[in-house]
Amino acid sequence: MTRRDETYAVSVPGASSFPCSQGDTLLRAALRAGVPAAYECNSGGCGTCKFVVEDGEVAVLQEEPAGLTARDRRKGKQLACQTVPLGDLTAQLLLNPQWPSGHARPRRFSGEVTAVRPLTHDLVEITIVTDRPADFLPGQFAMVGLDGVAGGPAHTERAYSMSNLANPEGIWQFQVKRVPDGAVSGRVTGLTRGAVVHLDGPYGNAHLQDTDRDIVCVAGGSGLAPMVSVARGLAVRPDASRRRLDFFYGGRACRDRCAQEFVAEISGALSQVRFVEVLSAADEDDWDGPRGYVHEALAAAGPAELADRDIYIAGPPPMTDAVVRMLVLEWRIPVEQIHYDRFF
Ligand code: FES
Incomplete structure (x- = not known):
């Protein structure tokens, strides 16, 4: 069922339900709502976010993502990071019982490129400034998207880790490697000052831990x-x-x-x-x-x-x-x- 407000309700047995904006993936909607969904890459590669649809219709961003085997598909499994609900949904989403505290909920926003610095022959440091504080933990990543790249989100954005630290000025720094024929990375490494970039984040669990260990x-x-x-x-x-x-x-x-x-x-x-x-x-x-x-x-x-x-x-x-x-x-x-x- 499509609604005027373009938001669907997702129910997860054993957890509270949460809203999912039309076009958002199941994983991202869960994380935006503070639901501790299990994931790693947010890009269809690791398979950590496998789940089963109990009721409802969905579309997928990639037909054969690397994180889903033929056996998984035969068992009706899908990837939450590659699944877009088309209406209200009931899903057996895998939750992470050890969900760490201190994660900012991921959000979508835009920023402007303020500096581009070559680091090596094929690695470029891109600095993007947004109009809100940059809130993330050291080691986390964001999805970086550009207008004008053909295809849906699976083709128009890539995951890049931040190299700087959270800051109130809204500064996000990425090190982007030029990939031959990379639709997004080729464009990102060619960005110049003033270009507008879309960010969605933060994501990632491999961040600096709050321990006394060296x-x-x-x-x-x-x-x-x-x-x-x-x-x-x-x-x-x-x-x-x-x-x-x-x-x-x-x-x-x-x-x-x-x-x-x-x-x-x-x-x-x-x-x-x-x-x-x-x-x-x-x-x-x-x-x-x-x-x-x-x-x-x-x-x-x-x-x-x-x-x-x-x-x-x-x-x-x-x-x-x-x-x-x-x-x-x-x-x-x-x-x-x-x-x-x-x-x-
Ligand atoms: Fe890695 Fe979905 S989080 S495949």
């Missing part, structure tokens, strides 16, 4: 932005001068290097900072530092000093998988100390 950041490729935000978040804590940070960064070649700038920026605020940078395909003549992959650098550091830390991970899925497998299976780190959002 931290380890493990970043690969475009996973640098959330790790920079987490490190910056640690550096402004009241007890920062007693906290230690170990920052591992893995890139391909010398032309990918920029992480050192951000780690240097915060190192004076912390008691101890170790920066380990490793390159997997550096030219022999250009680089005399360690070679290989970031999970190998972490393995070489060993668990003796790191096993009692909070460990944050962001980067390509194979890197994240390799690091998490080692931490859990070999180092036996408790899962509550390991923080990452899966993107595919």
Whole structure:
């Protein structure tokens, strides 16, 4: 049933019902209402938000998202982040019983690009200013959308992590990698001052935790932005001068290097900072530092000093998988100390 107010009622057995604006996804509507729906990527890749429609009609943003297997489809499962209710709905939405406190509810708003700064040959820092405070936790991400890109929301927006910290001035900073043929990333990296950008956020669970543990950041490729935000978040804590940070960064070649700038920026605020940078395909003549992959650098550091830390991970899925497998299976780190959002 379509209503004039273009809002539908979604009922979740065992939880309160919530409104869903026409065109919004089931997941985003739940999070906007404060319903602790389980999710990670908000982009159709991880499969965490699988659910079943009990009653009602829906449309999907992607026909065959990576997060849904053929078996899932045969069982009638769908992804809440890729499902748009077409009327009132009853859904067996998966809830997260350990929903963390302190998350701002995601909202949609627009902002203006105020600065574009090249960081490397294919990585650009974009600064966007909005007319409301930037409210998010270090390590979270937002959906960045542009007008004029063909297709629905699955094609016109992408998830990018903020590299800065929450602030009352409404400043959001992203590090965007130019992807060949990327409909959105190609446009985002080509933005100039004054361009209007649509934001929807914040999202993400792999944010800086409120614990006394020292931290380890493990970043690969475009996973640098959330790790920079987490490190910056640690550096402004009241007890920062007693906290230690170990920052591992893995890139391909010398032309990918920029992480050192951000780690240097915060190192004076912390008691101890170790920066380990490793390159997997550096030219022999250009680089005399360690070679290989970031999970190998972490393995070489060993668990003796790191096993009692909070460990944050962001980067390509194979890197994240390799690091998490080692931490859990070999180092036996408790899962509550390991923080990452899966993107595919
Ligand atoms: Fe829906 Fe990842 S949150 S697939």
